[in-house]
Amino acid sequence: MYYQTPKVERYVAFILKNRLGIILTFFLISLSSLLLYQPHIHASDAMFWLKDSKEFQKTSKLHYDTFFLSKLSVHVDTIDNKNMQSLQKLQQRLSHLQHVQRVTSLFSQTIIHNEGKDDSGMLGIINFLSMPSYKLKAIIAKLENPYAHFISDDLHTFYFYIASDAKVDLKSLHLEQKYSCNAVDYYINWSEYLPYIFFSIVAILVIFRVIFSNYISAIAALIVVSFTTLFTFTFIGLITAKTDLYVVMPLITLSIAMVDYLYFYYRWHVSQYKTDKKHALVKMLNRNMTPALWTSILTAVGLGSLLFVHSEIIRMLSLSLILSSIVGYIINISFLPAFLSYFRVKRAHVKFAKVCYAFSSSELHYSKKLLLTLLSATLLLLFVGAYKIYDKSGSFFQLHVKNDQLMMMVPYKTIDLDFINRLQKFSTDIKKAFPESIDEVSSLASMVEELNSANTQTVKLDKQALEQALFYMDLYGLTKDYYNDNGAKITINIFDIDKNRLIEWLKNYKDINIYFVDKGSLINSAMYEKAMLLSISLLSALLIIGLIAGWIFRSFSMAFVGFIGNSIPVVWFGLIVNLLHIPLSLEILIAMTIAVGLASDATIHFAFKYFRSRYFGRSQKQALEKMFFYAGIPVIVGSFILIVIFSLLGISGISSLEQIGLYSALLVLLSLLTDLFILPVILLFVDKFQR
Amino acid sequence: MKRYLILFLTLSTFLFAEAKHNHLAYDGVSSLIKSIDDKAIVLGNGQKDVYAFIDPMCRYSRKFIKTLSSNKSMLDKYRYHLFLYEIPRLHSQKVIYAIYQKKNRVQILLDVMLHDKHVVPLNNTPLVEEKRVVSDIAKVAKELDVFKRPYIIVSQESE
Numbered sequence: 001m002y003y004q005t006p007k008v009e010r011y012v013a014f015i016l017k018n019r020l021g022i023i024l025t026f027f028l029i030s031l032s033s034l035l036l037y038q039p040h041i042h043a044s045d046a047m048f049w050l051k052d053s054k055e056f057q058k059t060s061k062l063h064y065d066t067f068f069l070s071k072l073s074v075h076v077d078t079i080d081n082k083n084m085q086s087l088q089k090l091q092q093r094l095s096h097l098q099h100v101q102r103v104t105s106l107f108s109q110t111i112i113h114n115e116g117k118d119d120s121g122m123l124g125i126i127n128f129l130s131m132p133s134y135k136l137k138a139i140i141a142k143l144e145n146p147y148a149h150f151i152s153d154d155l156h157t158f159y160f161y162i163a164s165d166a167k168v169d170l171k172s173l174h175l176e177q178k179y180s181c182n183a184v185d186y187y188i189n190w191s192e193y194l195p196y197i198f199f200s201i202v203a204i205l206v207i208f209r210v211i212f213s214n215y216i217s218a219i220a221a222l223i224v225v226s227f228t229t230l231f232t233f234t235f236i237g238l239i240t241a242k243t244d245l246y247v248v249m250p251l252i253t254l255s256i257a258m259v260d261y262l263y264f265y266y267r268w269h270v271s272q273y274k275t276d277k278k279h280a281l282v283k284m285l286n287r288n289m290t291p292a293l294w295t296s297i298l299t300a301v302g303l304g305s306l307l308f309v310h311s312e313i314i315r316m317l318s319l320s321l322i323l324s325s326i327v328g329y330i331i332n333i334s335f336l337p338a339f340l341s342y343f344r345v346k347r348a349h350v351k352f353a354k355v356c357y358a359f360s361s362s363e364l365h366y367s368k369k370l371l372l373t374l375l376s377a378t379l380l381l382l383f384v385g386a387y388k389i390y391d392k393s394g395s396f397f398q399l400h401v402k403n404d405q406l407m408m409m410v411p412y413k414t415i416d417l418d419f420i421n422r423l424q425k426f427s428t429d430i431k432k433a434f435p436e437s438i439d440e441v442s443s444l445a446s447m448v449e450e451l452n453s454a455n456t457q458t459v460k461l462d463k464q465a466l467e468q469a470l471f472y473m474d475l476y477g478l479t480k481d482y483y484n485d486n487g488a489k490i491t492i493n494i495f496d497i498d499k500n501r502l503i504e505w506l507k508n509y510k511d512i513n514i515y516f517v518d519k520g521s522l523i524n525s526a527m528y529e530k531a532m533l534l535s536i537s538l539l540s541a542l543l544i545i546g547l548i549a550g551w552i553f554r555s556f557s558m559a560f561v562g563f564i565g566n567s568i569p570v571v572w573f574g575l576i577v578n579l580l581h582i583p584l585s586l587e588i589l590i591a592m593t594i595a596v597g598l599a600s601d602a603t604i605h606f607a608f609k610y611f612r613s614r615y616f617g618r619s620q621k622q623a624l625e626k627m628f629f630y631a632g633i634p635v636i637v638g639s640f641i642l643i644v645i646f647s648l649l650g651i652s653g654i655s656s657l658e659q660i661g662l663y664s665a666l667l668v669l670l671s672l673l674t675d676l677f678i679l680p681v682i683l684l685f686v687d688k689f690q691r
Numbered sequence: 692m693k694r695y696l697i698l699f700l701t702l703s704t705f706l707f708a709e710a711k712h713n714h715l716a717y718d719g720v721s722s723l724i725k726s727i728d729d730k731a732i733v734l735g736n737g738q739k740d741v742y743a744f745i746d747p748m749c750r751y752s753r754k755f756i757k758t759l760s761s762n763k764s765m766l767d768k769y770r771y772h773l774f775l776y777e778i779p780r781l782h783s784q785k786v787i788y789a790i791y792q793k794k795n796r797v798q799i800l801l802d803v804m805l806h807d808k809h810v811v812p813l814n815n816t817p818l819v820e821e822k823r824v825v826s827d828i829a830k831v832a833k834e835l836d837v838f839k840r841p842y843i844i845v846s847q848e849s850e
Contacts, residue, residue, distance in 0.1 A: 120751035121839030457839060464717055467845035471741060475758055475765060 008285040012278065012337065019338035026335045030227055033234040039245040043189070045585070046523055048246055048313050053526030055507065059515045064409045064486060065165075067101055069518040070183035071404065072160040072170065079140060079155060084133035086176065087158055091129055094160055097168050102481070104405065104491065105160040106140070106150040110478070112454045121457045125476045149403055149439035149493040161405045163518065193247075196657075200645050207641055212269055213347045220339055221261055227331050228257035232323040239319070242312075248590055248660045249316065253324035254645070255594045255668070259601055259638035260295075260328045261336070264288050266350070266634040268340055273348035280345075281337045287630070291608040292329050294552050295601045298562075299325040302545040302600065306537050311530055314537050317593045325597065355636075356628030359676060364621050366681040374678065375564060381571045385578075389535040399499040399524055399583045406494065407518040408506070409487040417466055420445045422512050423488065430492070433505055437497040443490045444482045447473065487515070500528050500583070527585070534589060538596070542566050545600050553607060557686035561607065565679050566599040569670035576666070591663035595671050598639070602675045605631040607683060614689040624680055632676065639672035717847050723831045724772075724844060730824045731772035732796045734760065740846035741769045744776040744828075744837045747790065747803045748783035755841040756804045773800065774828045778840055784825070788812040791821040 015022065042048075046068075050056045059066060074090065076083040091107035094100060107128050115124040128136065139147065140155060150159050162168055167183050201222065208218035232253045237243055264284050271280035299322055306318040412419050423445035431438050440446075451469040452458055458465035473479045482489055494502070503525050506514050516522050542563055549562025570592055577588060609631045613623035646668065649661025724742050731742070734756075745752035756773075759765045775787040786803060789810040793799045802808035812821075832842075 115751050115754065120749075121842045122751040122755050124754075457842060463847050464720075464845065467847055468843060471769070471843065471845050474768060475762070 004290070006286050006289055008282055008289065012281050012285060015281070015334070015337045016278070016341055019341050022334055022338040026227060026331070030230050033230050037230075037234040037237045037243070039233060039237065039243045041245050041247050043247050045246050045248075045313075045587075046519055047244060048316070049523040049526040049530075050519065051312050052530055053522050054529060055516050055525045056522045059409070059517060059522065062409070062411060062486065062515060064515055064517050065101075066517050066519055066522065067163045067165050068167070068183070069405060069407060069520050070162050070164070070168070070181055072162060072179060072181045072183075073152075074158050074160065074175065075156055075178040076158065077156065079137055081133040081137075083177075084136050088129055088131075088136075090173070090175070091160065093173055094162060094168075097164075097172070099164040099166040099168055100162055101165065102163040103160055104150075104163075106136075106147050106158060109147060109150075110476075112450050112472075114454050114456050121455075123451060123454055123472050125478075146440070149495060152403070159403055163407065196648065199648055203644050203648065204641060207637075207644065211350065211637055212345075213349075214345065216340075216343050217265055217269065220265060220336065221258060223339070224261045224328070224331055224336060225254055225257045227335065228324055228328045229253040231327045231331075232320060235323050235327070236316070236319050240315070246316075248587065248657060249320050251646075251649075251660065251664060252317070252320040252590060252594055252597065253328075255642050255664070256321065256324045256597045256601070257328040257331075258641060259598055259635065260292060260325070260332060262634035262638045263292065263601075263605055263631070264332045264336055265340070266637070267630060268337075269345050270348055270350055270629075272345045277341070277344045281341060284340075285333060285337060289333055291605050292332065294608075295604045296325040296329045298545055298548045298552070298600050298604060299597060301548055302541050303596075305544065306541060309533060309537055311533060313530070313589070314534060317589060318541075321593055321597045325601075350633065356632050357625055359628050359632065359680070360621055360624035363677070363680050363684070364624060366684060368685070371678075371681050371685060375682075378564065378568050378571050381575055382567060385571065385574050386535075386539065388578075389532060398501070398581065400497070400581065401494060401499045402496045404494045404497075404499065405518075406492040406499075406502070406506075406521050407516075408490045408492075408521075409515045409517050410490060410512050411487045411515070412483075415444070415466075415470065415483065415488070417461070417463060419488075420448055420461070420466060423490070424449070426490075426509065426512050429509070429511070430505070434497060434502060437495055437502075438492060439495045440493040441490065442493070444488045447478065447482050489517075490514075499524055503528065527583070538570065538589075538592060541596060542570070545596070549600075549603060549607070552604070553611065555686070555688065557688070558607060561679075561682050561686055562600070562603055565603045565674065565682065566596055568674045568678060569595045569599055569667055573663075573667050573670055585659065587660040587663055590660055591667045594664055595667040598668065598671045599674065602631070602635050602671070603679065605635075606675065606679050610680070610683050610687075611689075614687065620684060620687065624684070627680065627683075635672065635675050639668050639675075642668045643672075720835060720844060721847075723834055727774065727827050727831050728772060730828055731774055732790075732800055734771040734773060734797055735766040735769050737765075737767055737769040739769050740772060740848075742772045742774070742844040742846070744774045744832055744840060744842040745804075746778045746781055746783050746840045747775060747786050747800060748781040749778055749840045752841045753804045756801070760801060760805065774832070775800075775825070776828055776832045776837060776840070776842075777825075785812055786810055787825060788821045791824055792818070 056066070072094070074087065076087070088107050091103060091105055094103045109128045111126040113124055113126060114120060115122040140151060151157065170179070170181055204221060205215065205218045208221065209215060229250045233245060233250070267287050268280045268284035271283040275283070303318040303322055306314050309315065410423065423443045427441040427443065427445060430441060448461065448466060448469040451472050452461050452465045455465065455468060458468060473482065503521060507525065516525060545566050546559045546563025550556055550559025552558070573592065573595065582588070606627055609627040610623050613626045614620070618626065643665050646661045646665035649657050650665060743755070745755065759771065775790060777783045777787060789812045790796055790799050790803065792812055799810060803810055
């Protein structure tokens with residue numbers, strides 16, 4: 001319990017006696033881990049979502065090739081002959097790039113027509129790729145332009161949809177025009193990451209130097225964080241026998257390990273103000289061992305149930321948090337005292353520490369009304385959020401896209417009129433279900449219809465007309481774009497739509513069996529499938545954390561503190577995400593996992609310090625001051641470092657890491673504000689010693 | 692005046708009227724085609740049969756032959772049964788007779804259509820046999836209402 005002080009003197013003596021051995025053992029284990037555990041680091045979360053996707057499993061069963069679909073937007077100032085020719089060339093160059101399977105754009109389009117008028121039965125094909133510029137300009141300028149989905153409304157941006165089996169290297173094209181591409185890096189490009197890692201290390205060194213007036217605090221932090229990260233993922237690899245690792249997952253271990261480390265280091269540092277370095281080690285351990293142990297237990301039990309959820313993403317996130325908390329704890333009570341025992345702090349004074357007295361004074365006279373309003377608003381938001389998730393009406397389930405593409409396969413036994421009619425009906429049905437949202441449904445049926453309309457030898461689409469259409473498709477090399485031996489391809493060009501709603505409609509469409517083949521749609525589908533599960537998982541984790549907090553402090557009110565203290569940053573972050581219409585992503589989940597981990601740590605440490613002081617007869621003000629001094633400062637320093645690191649990530653220019661950086665920075669800030677302004681006030685509110 | 696106007700309008704309807712063409716059921720088409728199959732010049736060795744009425748002097752028929760003969764996969768997938776059927780305004784009858792007279796009809800046909808080779812019938816007059824072949828094809832073509840070249844019929848029988 002919080003009022004007990006563990007006797008650690010013998011343990012400290014043991015550590016001091018064997019400190020070199022302990023340090024060398026840790027370095028040896030880390031060296032072995034580096035040799036044994038060689039993870040496949042992914043720059044994208046795609047693989048993790050795909051593994052969880054039922055639609056992907058369905059598509060894989062039929063051995064359909066799946067591919068990444070990226071949109072290249074090329075801006076031109078004027079639609080003149082030079083630009084038109086340049087874009088035509090770009091279509092050709094893109095098609096020849098490595099990994100590219102297919103490029104669809106205005107310049108990949110064709111017009112089917114009848115060659116000659118009087119006595120020719122020959123169908124011909126006009127390819128936009130070789131069309132004179134003036135004709136292209138005329139087509140683009142048409143009000144009723146059937147190719148509008150390939151051009152922006154202002155007619156200055158042209159869209160190229162690139163289907164590829166890996167990320168395409170657009171830099172090699174040396175494009176003259178301004179362009180942007182939504183392609184994501186799937187493989188790690190370490191040259192992009194190294195400057196970021198370097199600047200993060202420099203930031204840690206500078207911040208620690210400024211606050212603690214030494215470098216050893218930063219060096220110890222870097223070693224502890226590195227060990228925690230390395231051991232955590234080696235354990236995950238050993239437990240799950242999986243070596244795939246999403247590059248942003250170590251951010252969880254970094255955050256947890258950094259703040260946990262600071263609770264220990266900070267106590268060692270400030271304890272040298274009055275006492276010697278050995279006694280500082282005793283203080284460091286006997287004041288932090290118990291709350292840190294409880295935070296690890298809280299995390300392990302709170303998130304442990306999620307390990308049984310049938311989702312690799314949830315398992316990986318929970319395991320990262322649980323193991324980093326446990327591993328970090330072990331390192332902080334064994335390696336860290338052994339390592340720090342070699343050093344002594346010259347200036348035990350910590351800058352900015354006085355700020356905690358200001359917090360204590362101002363929060364002591366809190367407004368109950370305001371607190372209850374905030375808690376009620378948070379609970380109300382939580383219920384509304386839970387209902388929206390249950391109802392699937394929240395922005396988590398909406399994915400608004402403009403000028404996008406979706407690719408699917410439909411299996412067939414024989415290509416006959418019935419199959420063509422079903423494809424045709426699908427096209428009509430989807431346009432009816434999403435009027436003004438679907439620009440074009442390109443399928444075997446649409447091509448057969450176009451060929452038959454141009455064919456003067458046939459009138460209505462009968463079996464002979466279909467055979468002739470298929471023959472002409474072979475003759476002009478169009479077949480591969482519309483069907484193969486395994487199935488017929490459907491490409492839906494979207495104008496402006498909630499893609500998740502469209503995907504759900506497609507999944508429930510009965511008249512044809514639809515198999516998504518572009519990984520973007522498969523990932524969206526998996527996210528939609530898992531959104532409910534992920535939300536329930538997070539809510540249940542918060543509830544369990546609350547219950548355990550209540551059990552630790554043998555108090556019902558602490559169960560409420562544990563629950564609400566952890567919920568506040570997540571719920572308010574959820575509101576921001578909802579208002580900004582940001583759909584669910586792994587980045588958001590990781591940021592939320594970090595926030596839950598940090599908030600649960602802070603709840604236990606704050607409550608421990610506060611109630612311990614109260615138990616030993618200190619006043620509320622003194623208890624608050626102690627709590628802020630011993631737990632608040634490490635949280636402020638830790639959160640500040642994390643916000644700096646995550647913000648650096650947010651502006652790093654690394655596409656796959658920018659989002660996680662911004663989300664995490666925002667959530668850590670929300671957690672910090674909760675810890676500084678709300679948690680202490682809730683503790684005052686539930687203070688049983690006052691009664 | 693009124694009478695002339697009515698006469699003019701009546702004649703105009705003939706001028707602008709769109710010709711209606713017979714579309715026989717495939718079974719009928721198939722039996723007619725098969726009746727002249729032995730007169731076809733066969734190109735390609737694919738599994739699926741394509742029957743085409745072509746005029747060796749017609750530019751669109753030439754484009755058709757050029758497109759498929761230059762595409763190996765089209766020759767591997769389909770088997771083309773080519774029937775030479777004249778477009779009257781092109782006066783290609785002599786060329787057709789000349790091709791049918793030769794033993795290596797496929798090569799001569801390709802030479803004429805792809806390389807514009809000039810051919811004339813032996814002795815400048817067709818033999819009875821060639822005449823019969825051409826007239827048999829023409830007879831079936833009329834029954835099928837072959838009004839364009841190339842006129843293509845793709846076999847609907849399963850491969």
